[in-house]
Amino acid sequence: MSLVTDLPKDHPRISSEELHYLQKTIGDVSKMRKTAKAPWGRILMSLPVLGIATAHVCNNWGFYTLLTCLPTYMKQVLNFDLSQDGFVSALPYLVSWFVVVLAGQLADHVRNKRYLSTVAVRKIWQSIGNQSLRLYSGERTFPVTDATRRSHSKRIYLRPIL
Numbered sequence: 529m530s531l532v533t534d535l536p537k538d539h540p541r542i543s544s545e546e547l548h549y550l551q552k553t554i555g556d557v558s559k560m561r562k563t564a565k566a567p568w569g570r571i572l573m574s575l576p577v578l579g580i581a582t583a584h585v586c587n588n589w590g591f592y593t594l595l596t597c598l599p600t601y602m603k604q605v606l607n608f609d610l611s612q613d614g615f616v617s618a619l620p621y622l623v624s625w626f627v628v629v630l631a632g633q634l635a636d637h638v639r640n641k642r643y644l645s646t647v648a649v650r651k652i653w654q655s656i657g658n659q660s661l662r663l664y665s666g667e668r669t670f671p672v673t674d675a676t677r678r679s680h681s682k683r684i685y686l687r688p689i690l
Contacts, residue, residue, distance in 0.1 A: 580654075587657065594620065631656070 533539045536550045571577060599617050602608040610617055635653050638644050644652070 583654070627660075 536542055536547055598620065599610055602613075602617055603610050608616060631653060635649050639646055639649050
């Protein structure tokens with residue numbers, strides 16, 4: 529079962545009306561010249577692509593570090609019983625899901641109303657998304673129980689260094 533063919537006329541399920549429409553609007557595609565190969569090496573080594581890749585890797589590093597370490601931190605340092613308080617552990621990811629959905633809708637609204645260009649919206653939203661984890665974790669202070677006493681009466685406040 530083939531879903532794709534090189535030429536519209538070779539496709540087994542194309543209707544005669546559709547084939548006629550394609551030939552009329554774009555001409556005979558078999559006579560079109562072959563397209564040039566994409567310069568993948570230059571594209572992949574360009575500064576914008578390297579910048580996007582670096583930002584993406586850093587954002588994912590922070591997200592997956594939080595994803596894997598948060599339950600351990602909550603159990604060992606904050607003395608949460610995760611079997612009882614699993615929702616608290618899942619809360620950052622639930623909030624993240626809501627923010628992603630709402631931010632996407634807001635970005636579409638800003639683009640559709642032409643308040644900002646597509647490029648500007650993408651740059652702004654990408655910057656906000658990449659900086660949100662850093663700002664959240666860097667500007668928050670986390671109460672930590674004294675590790676030697678495991679007592680809630682003495683609290684130490686740690687500020688993560690980024």
